[in-house]
Amino acid sequence: MKNKKILISGAGIAGLTLAYWLEKFGFEPTLIEIGDHLRNEGYMIDFFGSGYDVAEKMGILPTLQERDYFVEGLSFVNKKGETVAKMNIRKLRKLLMDRAFAFMRGDLEDTLYKKIEGKVPILFQTTITTITQNSNGVEVTFNNGRTEKFDLLVGADGARSNVRQIVFHNEKAFNHYLGYYTGAFIIENSFSYNANFYSYVEPGLQASIYAIRNNKLATFFVYKSEDKGWINPKLRKKSLMDTYKNVGWIIPELFDALPEDAPVFLDSLTQIKMKTWSKDRVTLIGDACDCVTLIAGQGSSLAMAGAYVLATELKKFGGDHTQAFAQYEKRLKPEVEKIQKMAEGLTGSFVPNTKLGIWFRNQFVKMMFWPGIRSFVLKQFHVSNIFSEKK
Ligand SMILES: Cc1cc2nc3c(=O)[nH]c(=O)nc-3n(C[C@H](O)[C@H](O)[C@H](O)COP(=O)(O)OP(=O)(O)OC[C@H]3O[C@@H](n4cnc5c(N)ncnc54)[C@H](O)[C@@H]3O)c2cc1C
Secondary structure, X not given: OOOOEEEEEOOOHHHHHHHHHHHXXXXXXXXXXXXXXXXXXXXXXXXXXXXXXXHHHOOOXXXXXXXXXXXXXXXXXXXXXXXXXXXXXXXXXXXXXXXXXXXXXXHHHHHHHHHHOOOOOEEOOOOEEEEEEEOOEEXXXXXXXXXXXXXXXXXOOOOOOXXXXXXXXXXXXXXXXXXXXXXXXXXXXXXXXXXXXXXXXXXXXXXXXXXXXXXXXXXXXXXXXXXXXXXXXHHHHHHHHHHHOOOOOOHHHHHHOOXXXXXXXXXXXXXXXXXXXXXXXXXEOOHHHHOOOHHHOOHHHHHHHHHHHHHHHHHHOOOOHHHHHHHHHHHHHHHHHHHHHHHHHHHHHHOOOOHHXXXXXXXXXXXXXXOOHHHHHHHHHOOOOOOHHHO
């Protein structure tokens, strides 16, 4: 086997999954992570499709099952908090053959991390400043000034990938902004909303809440905006509050309950589209090359699928990166492109821009499990599974 020494930048969902499979197949991966610990952002992810299959192959379904939030429904509420339409999430799961979970992103990372703990070195507070490659390997300089040579480098460092920026340059061409920002934070649950997800919508914006363990309440916002790029963490609370200050329901109370120093997630919905994901000895996985955005509800699943496919192709070709990278892209890219297209099409119904649009969305939610409409729903969501033909 050649090219055994592999550096993975980013210990997120894609990076941790790749590290697991590479180590299992006899490679020698090293992970670097810019944060001082694993990111534990406060938002829930739906998890189904190809990633579910990879999780099954990794033997982590029982742990994920324990962390699953088996929520009954999503209630769309009006200004008074009264339910005006309700989506039965349990029925939605049945449509997915019950091969689906909903858990906090941090729960998935923690579960993946436990599979590689003690087996794969992880260097925290570490990022790459320079990358030079030739036919023998990739030389990287880290932020502490140290230089090291690896056989291959994989950028698994998310939608704003550092590796992509250093190696592929053409950022403007890769970023496809969908016209919305999303925010999330967690507060103490002193509210009487406990059983479901609750979502409040006005034209161009939505705000949702759901109770999570340890008496916490998670919030989730999506709103229309011009592209403001990356938002400094110090400005996020104010930025969200400015957008939602005149919005009804319990929104002002949610902000009142948010401590000044609490972490707030806020970023744009921007898809990443690239002609090719690899350049010589460097390749990208997960959001770094194929971000589909939360609208698709499949980003983490795709991140795990991409990691698994890349590792299996490297194994199949005895570490030959040229063949493995080409085959990895060939297997995954067509599926990613379909999901990205689907997500673009769904953006308007995720956050309707007019009162009429909201009314139509509510009617659709009421009818979505009627015979005949169910298959339309599944098609709309383009539930992806790149392994399905082989099962
Ligand atoms: C609000 C919200 C809701 C979502 N809901 C869903 C959902 O329901 N279902 C779903 O499947 N997906 C969902 N997603 C998408 C999902 O979170 C992503 O697709 C997934 O996290 C991608 O995994 P990744 O490992 O590629 O990137 P990330 O999870 O972004 O991980 C990247 C890692 O790289 C690290 N990193 C960044 N820069 C550097 C650097 N310079 N050097 C070293 N390390 C670095 C980061 O700290 C992080 O640990 C949602 C996303 C958001 C924002």
